[in-house]
Amino acid sequence: MNYWLFKTEPDAFSIDDLKKAPLQTTLWEGVRNYQARNFMRDDIKLGDLVFIYHSSCKHVGVVGIATVTKESYPDPTQFDLNSDYYDAKATPDNPRWFVVEVTYKCHLNKRVSLKDIKTNEAINELALKKAGRLSVMPVTQNDWEQIIAMSN
DNA sequence: GCCAACGTTGGC
DNA sequence: GCCAACGTTGGC
Secondary structure, three states: OOEEEEEEOOOOOOHHHHHHOHHHEEEOOOOOOHHHHHHHHHHOOOOOEEEEEEOOOOOOEEEEEEEEEEEEEEOHHHHOOOOOOOOOOOEOOEOOOEEEEEEEEEEEEEEEEHHHHHHOOOOOOOHHHOOOOOOEEEEOHHHHHHHHHHOO
């Protein structure tokens, strides 16, 4: 099993929105970055655990955990003319973008802020510490456990 | 295939 | 709202 971190803007879709969603489940739509896409398409597997990270807001940080409940398939929004995520260069025969389905697991006891993550020297591989712009990223077991420990 | 211009992300 | 970082686009 592998660990991941997904960013979301809580004003648009928060961990609480996920908890309140039908079946506490959502499609992780709208990822339009190739590196993130490749993780979703190729590497994120059923049963993997995902940190939900709130970005672009007052209290940025890891707030909860979701479980991957369906592996990748083409992101339906890329074919939807009315969607903000529509991509004219994508076709059903040759899709560009992929989604996975995730289901709410829990909130962390307390949010682990970006500052806490950045200042924890034991967290040594998390891409969040360097490349700030990746919206889906792998998390090592060590870094996962460090963040869990900081949430208690 | 290089690289400048441009757009987006995301912390502050 | 600012701006740094970085990804994408498009001319050559």
